[in-house]
Amino acid sequence: MELERQAQLEAEALSRRVLIHDILRRLRGEDNDLLPYSAVSELRPKGESYRGLQTIEVDKIIGTVDRYGDFDAEFMPKEPFTLERWTKLRQAQLEGTEFPPIHVYKVGDIYFVKDGNHRTALAKAQGQHYIDAYVTELDVPVDLDPDDTLKDVILKGEYAEFLEKTRLPELRPGHEPILFSKAGRYDVLLDHIHTHQYFMGLNQKRSISWEEAVTDWYDNLYLPTILEIRENGVMKNFPGRTEADLYLWISDHRYYLSQALGHDVGPEEATLSARRQAQKGPLSRLVDRLGSWLSHLAAQRKPSVTKKTLEG
Template sequence: MNPDRQAQFEAEALSRRVLVHDILRRLRGQPNDLLPYSVIASLRPRGESYRGLQTIEVDKIVGSVDRYGDFDAEFLPKEPHTLDRWAQLRQAQLQGAEFPPIDVYKVGEAYFVKDGNHRTALAKALGQRYIDAYVIELEVPVELAPGDTLKDVILKGEYARFLEQTRLPQLRPGHEPILFSKPGRYDVLLEHIRTHQYFMGLDQKRSVSWEEAVADWYDQLYLPTILEIRESGVLKDFPGRTEADLYLWISDHRYFLSKALGHDVGPEEALRSAQRQAHNPLRRWLERLSSWLLPKSLQPQ
């Protein structure tokens, strides 16, 4: 088979493959879009460095600077003109052509193509493991992983903003990660810290700085609760949730429980109450009806 016919034959097979991928992702409720590089702005990049020519893993290329609409989540061509260009490159490759390195941005362990989208699509379709690339690496407070979806990027963007506002990496280097399962929770956490700052000022009869409040909140409230969560193993009773999700619920639960009992119950007693609710048969029955007996901080969207 001559290179032209073989390239066209492979392009037709690839078109069917892309269609099957799209159907399967829709059935699974999975997004089938390539990540746009523009979402990286939400991660608060602090600078970039040119790393030169490197050999990178093709599977870690997850997005594009300006051609993300032409490819699916697997970086395979989904538009007719993109498929035609893919076939032209494949024909040239079969005829012995060698292609120059692509240009990429590196964000954590993931890469976004600046130049060379069709060459990347060719490598992806053929199962190529590595590709040469000129790399520009971005410095971000929260790194991306190759399997991250747009929702993951949004969550990590909110986390980056939270870290910037609290200066937690500077105040507590090596702090425990604070990760949520749904957007919008970091604003609630900031309000918790502001409330803690207010009551610290009342207790100590002085003005308490934001940095002091953040550090004390982490040391006296967040970290002890997280350690209790880990020691108890209660997180397994809340599938799909994170330690930070459970921290917010326990904090709210602790407040209302303390009001009801007339004294501060502490994180241990609040956690035991959470475990009792987690094992409540009625609660599990209601969960099967998609009604969570939890405040909004743990309700699924």
């Protein structure tokens, strides 16, 4: 009876903890739901392999196959019947019961619970670091991380589709990750590659395969720009953005800068110019926009740099 009372008191404390977590997350504008396993389909898994019984890190369990509505983002029970089940398990644990391993899917560096949700919630609440689990690993082109949200999974799903279409992992094994902070950017990147393929064909007067266009785009446009971004420390001026975000911005900046100057500028000059723009205040940016407008008017009176020139 004493152990039953202890389990009940712990459950009441846990319920208050869940309520506080929910309020704090709402105030911060954060979701308070577990990651659903169904979202993994966005990553275009190629298959799965059974890895057997393993000891896994509890902190890396961030989702569930079919009970994501019953637990919060911390894998704490948020429904009355879920809390009741948790209380009974806690009492059994206090009485010395040993629980069987849970069953999980491994995706990248994280896990989704297939069977054993309440045992996982118990382990989380008790601050348990490890738990035994039967592991089935999914083969995905883009890994997930323990702090990924549903938004991150959607973005990485778009990335997985981009990798599938470009075959970049096969063409350039170990390539630099291409991650965006907002959805919809990979379609823009595909347009860049298609445009690059078109101008390669014009310049070389031959048909350019998609694979050749992808590798040439990566080797001569994307990678040099990323290396310049890193070398010049541009990222510190763009908190919350990614290198791929900056690549698209610098690419546009490079094109319009080349039009204004009357010649093609390389990745280094475009990156440094973009950095200077980011460091300027609103008044300076307004003056620059006026200057760009005047340059545009002047450029209309003489032959301008075309995209064909930039691709040359």
